[in-house]
Amino acid sequence: MLKRPFLPALLLALPFASMTYAQDWSAVESEARGQTVYFNAWGGSDVINSYIEWAAERVAEESGVQVELVKITDAAAVVTRISTEFGAGNTDEGSVDLMWVNGENFRRLKQEGLLAESWAQDLPNSELVDYRLPVTTDFTVPTDGQESPWGGAQLTLIYHPDRLATPPSNAQELLGLAQDQPGMLAYPRVPDFHATSFLKQLLLDLSEEDSALYQPVTDSEFERVTAPLWGYLDQLHPLLWREAQAFPQGIAQMHSLFADGELLTSLSFNPNDAANLVRSGTLPEGVRSFGFQRGMLGNIHFVAIPANSKSKAGAKVFANFLISPEAQLRKADLDIWGDPSVLDPSKVSGPSAAQLIERDPAALPATTPWIAEPHASWVEPLEKAWLARYGAGS
């Protein structure tokens, strides 16, 4: 009896879908007011931390959502935490409300059903997103609205023209450089995120972007496609920094070794990083960035809401703010962070559109082709095989 009057109301509402959409959003906003959102994000960079603090202040003013940044060192550990919480029966009072994620960690969260259902496309600002970027798949896994894009990234090599006249344009030339100047190249130790990305870059370059890399991995394909990589690394490792008996602990240490002249190149996943690092005094003046001729690995990083968050509305409001033109513009500012925007410049009005795609001379040239991430299932066997081969040192 009670249900009956609703049916015509629903039918009436259908043509005005966008109106209900707005109403839905205002419901989210009012629910969000006063909520505390624990945002778990990699906290290793001060630049990023202060950007997030700024965003937290803005969203507190604007929407009354309290965002607490939880600085983590490894997103995989957060996945573990969420999974452990679910295992212990904690399905609605999780310790994480929003997390910075992509790739393998997203795949795992999604697969284990630990993420809030489809929500990202309902954010009002999602209309401004540049859908020419791969924002609806994450390492070929469909996002299904379970994570909202935050920024773009492209693997970038950093060098100094005074010390390296012509940077290598492919993996073979990199090996040649190592042969000419042994001990002057390095990459972090697997399973560091940048190390794995560097391996994927080499793999894509050596296999000429084998199509199998974009399918779920199988044993036989893995054997076939990665064989050239192992042959290559067997040659490269003895020529690396400290003969690959030690690896830098992360790109931060690599930057420092590079700045002190211990290494010829450094590595980053932010095409603007070199420009930022010169401004902050971490790297010397005059450094430049380069990529391989074929292109460099590129991906999108996202934010996702765990299914057991108790502040989902607040998390959505914050995620929405993160893709507002104001937040994206500030994020792209080289003096602030320099992380590439995910917004479509044509949908953003005013002079800010140009700033969204600005590149510094020290940054990776915007013309560097973008190579999509291989299927996420390749990461784990790649790391395992690396550890089995090289994990013991010698």
Added chain:
Amino acid sequence: MSLRLFSFAALLICLALYLPVITLLAPFWELELVSSWAMLVKATEFVPALAGTLVSTLGSLIVALGLSYLLMGSLIFTSGYQRFARQLPLLLAVPHLAFAVGIYLLLSPKGWLERILAPLDIGIWVQDSYGLSLAVALGIKESWFLCWMIWAQLQQSTLADQFLVAQTQGYQRAQIIRQILVPQILPKLRWPLLAVAAYSLSSVEMAWVLGPTHPPTLAVLAWSWLLDPMQEQRELGMVMTLFLMLLLLALALLIWQLPILLRAKAPSGRRRLGRLTIGRPARRSLLVLHLILALLILLWSFTHSWFYPALLPGRWSLNAWQSLSFEPLLTTLSLGFTSALVAIVLVLLVLETGIKQTGWILLPLFLPVLPLVVGQYQFILALDMSPSWVAVLLAHLLWVIPYVYLVLKPAYIALPQEQLLTARTLGLNRAELFTRLKLPLLLRPICAAFALGFSVSLAQYLPTIFIGAGRVETLTTETLSRFAGGDKRLLGAQTLALLAVALIAYSLAQRLPQMVYANRRSMH
């Protein structure tokens, strides 16, 4: 008798806090041990990581023991002896992590030492693949603790007199150390040595900063496996923590055999001339080392850019200091203050129960940290407690209580029984006796316990980060995340803050009795 009630309540609280010690092995019942063991041994990192761990742990024990014996042995009865004894607590108060960061800044590739030695082209590096630099750094840091323990022994026993007698008979220091000090003190150093071994074996923070990277030590490996998203990898981490305990057990057996292994032949009467001159120069150079480390940390914190081969920063900046936030400082202070205070109250009340068997309170000092933290985490999960300041406080207490007990127990036993008896005959009841006589008499040890408890809480990394889910940030967790961040300027500022808080808290606690009892010298 409300005091009785309170003291038994305190005992129960302590027992509750110690539950993770008892259920240490519980998580392992769920594992299929045989297959997990096989997987652990098969892991490619296992054997080299074990080698690095053994080198750094055994090496640190050897360095610490050797250094402390040489220092104490060659300083005793010299003018520097009392001065050194007074400096010891301050050296002890230097947090392990701050010391490690200093060493890192000095010895990292293209670090300061390499810059000074640039013309010689000598490479001395931290993070060497054998774990040697970690062993030496741990050894130096732990030697202060052992020196302190030896000093305490020398105060109590007649060893000092025996030393004097041997000296007047014409024996040289080296021989006296070998024949008198080692055989008599070593048996009493077993427990302190075991604590050193437990720390060296399971330290994640020092191993991360100074240890081998490829692969890292077992503790670091276990830690990263425990955080792995893959269930089977986490199980491997659990097995590894079990393995760490077995390793510690083996080390304990070795340490218990040490006095027998190192037994000296009965003196033949021959006076050997080998002179030992390490005393003053060694003491000085170790102190200078600490000053250099502090200076490097200070310099980096005010740097804008500083590249090889410059010996001083090229450009200066206050940015690092401006980027420090206050919250970790406040959390550190509140956690340290509260945990030390709670621990002191609990320990005093437990001692007040009159129960003699309280040695179990020391247990956490002789167990690897990692499995204990895992145990605590299981409890927090079972209690459905969210990661918070309170949860971290409870976690810290497991290490603060035993250290506080270590200081208070001997002092409590040494209370002048005649005075207490007199007071009772004069009509004071138990509660009055406790508040009006025992507490004032114990002020100095209470202050010492407070200082120690505070610095123990300050130094906790694993419990803070694991139980606090990263939400509870202290100076220690911030310093380590700055280290991971790789920016030496921020690392410098953060480490200096850590060091300053540790030293200031320590000297304040030292001064307090003098301020309270300004007119009673023997109470200082």
